[in-house]
Amino acid sequence: QVQLVESGGGLVQTGGSLKLTCVASGQSVNSYGMGWFRQAPGREREYVAAHTRTADRTFYADSVKGRFTISRDNSKNTLYLQMNALQPEDTAVYYCAASSSGLISLKNYFDIWGQGTQVTVSS
Numbered sequence: 001q002v003q004l005v006e007s008g009g010g011l012v013q014t015g016g017s018l019k020l021t022c023v024a025s026g027q028s029v030n031s032y033g034m035g036w037f038r039q040a041p042g043r044e045r046e047y048v049a050a051h052t053r054t055a056d057r058t059f060y061a062d063s064v065k066g067r068f069t070i071s072r073d074n075s076k077n078t079l080y081l082q083m084n085a086l087q088p089e090d091t092a093v094y095y096c097a098a099s100s101s102g103l104i105s106l107k108n109y110f111d112i113w114g115q116g117t118q119v120t121v122s123s
Helices: none
Strands: 003-007 010-013 018-025 033-039 046-051 058-060 068-073 078-083 092-099 117-122
Touching (some): 018 033, 018 117, 033 068, 033 078, 046 068
Antiparallel strands (some): 018 078, 092 117
């Protein structure tokens, strides 16, 4: 059973940067699609970025393109999200997720979720 634990959230000023880390345990996630999602108060959980299992394809939400970078280190069973030029609208709980099927185009393909880490961007 794969478990995901996120870290790296916090409070940052507008224009600042944070790097989120998601460590997987229980088994290797090398064959899993991996992604990041976020949920702001009163809003649905939304797709932020995702990698295919081999990281040969990457998808980003339009709202974060050019500012966020997803990466993975399969040797460490770890997923990252580098977030630059943060804006108040990026404030949310950020979740790491894994897709056991390897499919990543839809949120519903992700069947393993972490507990989330809070990111707050002050104006």
